[in-house]
Amino acid sequence: MDLPLSDFRRMEVEEFDTSKLLAHATKQATERGYKNFPIVDVDSHHYESESIGEILDYMEDPVLQQLARSARQANAKSVGMLPAGVGYQDMGGRVMRYAVRGMEKTEAGVQRDIALTRRWMDAIGIDVAVMFPTPMLQLGLHPQVEVEVALARAYNRWLTERVLAHEPRIRSMLYLPFNDADAAFRTVQEFSQNKGVVGFMVTSARYRPVHHNSFMKTYALLEEMGLPLAFHAGYNWNDQTVGMMNRFISVHALGFVFYNMVHLANWITNGLPERFPKLKVLWVESGLAWVPFMMQRFDNEYMMRSSEAPALKRKPSEYMRDMYFSSQPMEMTDMAALEQTFRMIKAETQLLYSSDYPHWDFDLPSTIYDLPFLNEQAKRSILGGNAMKLFNLKLPAQKLARVA
Numbered sequence: 001m002d003l004p005l006s007d008f009r010r011m012e013v014e015e016f017d018t019s020k021l022l023a024h025a026t027k028q029a030t031e032r033g034y035k036n037f038p039i040v041d042v043d044s045h046h047y048e049s050e051s052i053g054e055i056l057d058y059m060e061d062p063v064l065q066q067l068a069r070s071a072r073q074a075n076a077k078s079v080g081m082l083p084a085g086v087g088y089q090d091m092g093g094r095v096m097r098y099a100v101r102g103m104e105k106t107e108a109g110v111q112r113d114i115a116l117t118r119r120w121m122d123a124i125g126i127d128v129a130v131m132f133p134t135p136m137l138q139l140g141l142h143p144q145v146e147v148e149v150a151l152a153r154a155y156n157r158w159l160t161e162r163v164l165a166h167e168p169r170i171r172s173m174l175y176l177p178f179n180d181a182d183a184a185f186r187t188v189q190e191f192s193q194n195k196g197v198v199g200f201m202v203t204s205a206r207y208r209p210v211h212h213n214s215f216m217k218t219y220a221l222l223e224e225m226g227l228p229l230a231f232h233a234g235y236n237w238n239d240q241t242v243g244m245m246n247r248f249i250s251v252h253a254l255g256f257v258f259y260n261m262v263h264l265a266n267w268i269t270n271g272l273p274e275r276f277p278k279l280k281v282l283w284v285e286s287g288l289a290w291v292p293f294m295m296q297r298f299d300n301e302y303m304m305r306s307s308e309a310p311a312l313k314r315k316p317s318e319y320m321r322d323m324y325f326s327s328q329p330m331e332m333t334d335m336a337a338l339e340q341t342f343r344m345i346k347a348e349t350q351l352l353y354s355s356d357y358p359h360w361d362f363d364l365p366s367t368i369y370d371l372p373f374l375n376e377q378a379k380r381s382i383l384g385g386n387a388m389k390l391f392n393l394k395l396p397a398q399k400l401a402r403v404a
Contacts, residue, residue: 016103022123028366029125038384038395039365041129043284043326043354046113048133049079058154079135088248095360114167131172137234140206145179152177156191164196173199173230181214188221198391199227204259205234211270223279233260233286260286271311273319282324289331292344295320321346326354328363339373353383
């Protein structure tokens with residue numbers, strides 16, 4: 001949890017520093033001996049809006065670039081050209097690190113995103129972090145497909161050249177402009193060999209069915225290259241169904257699950273696991289409680305109406321157990337239910353730790369490490385070992401020396 005507001009106001013006079021904010025997390029990391037085994041965070045974030053001036057330099061269409069710069073000037077805190085949203089993530093101003101991020105100073109000569117990411121990684125005990133954007137998680141809802149394509153390409157070029165190429169501890173699953181299937185395919189072709197790219201990501205809040213035939217060549221290419229495909233959850237309060245809810249707590253609770261559930265349902269019932277059996281699929285930032293529900297619900301439906309899913313050779317739950325899931329936000333109010341969920345998803349091999357830092361509901365590694373029903377090997381697999389296998393990662397030299 002963030003420091004009290006009064007403490008932040010004192011820090012405004014001095015200097016805001018992520019290391020101070022995460023002092024308790026650093027103590028946890030020392031006490032639990034994280035230095036003795038790898039920890040990989042498969043879902044962390046930066047605020048690309050803080051570097052949007054650099055990113056827009058990479059936008060090739062001069063007209064769209066000018067429109068984006070104009071929108072940015074009109075709203076200095078936005079990326080520009082993104083669908084408008086309601087800002088409840090900071091809990092009415094109580095989560096102060098959103099507001100004071102811009103105050104934090106970084107060392108000269110180091111790209112700001114790299115400097116800030118290193119700082120929180122070191123404090124928490126993370127060895128490798130997979131970085132995702134934040135405002136751009138809503139980009140799939142943009143009414144102009146060409147805007148998604150242009151901004152996604154500019155972001156991917158900037159990220160690979162300015163960040164990933166200079167820091168081996170930071171990796172990314174690059175943004176796929178999924179509303180344009182041909183552009184998504186070209187993105188994989190162009191960026192798959194870049195340093196630090198460990199896969200590709202679809203923002204789930206969008207209205208494109210994953211089983212459409214236009215995407216098959218992209219899935220085939222990813223499968224051939226051995227690169228995972230992630231679906232990163234997001235909410236859309238403008239969706240008419242979600243819009244019936246009048247509190248953000250409801251929108252957040254269901255919104256971050258809804259689109260991933262839709263895409264997963266289409267993925268399985270249309271036989272994509274049979275068509276691309278070696279393609280590794282990862283579901284990000286939608287927690288875990290929904291997975292047992294879908295397993296049971298779809299198994300039950302399939303046993304009664306299997307003729308409507310003729311491509312399947314196994315029950316839906318069996319395909320789901322071959323998929324990967326990120327841990328955050330992990331629902332822990334019923335420990336027995338959580339333990340059952342771990343069993344159902346084969347967590348020891350299929351679950352990947354994620355912090356979701358710096359968002360308001362982020363999870364420290366202790367969320368996994370302190371679970372009473374996991375043995376030491378299971379903890380280490382979920383916190384890092386599974387991700388290292390999935391992404392074919394090698395630890396940075398300094399951690400290899402410590403582990404050895």
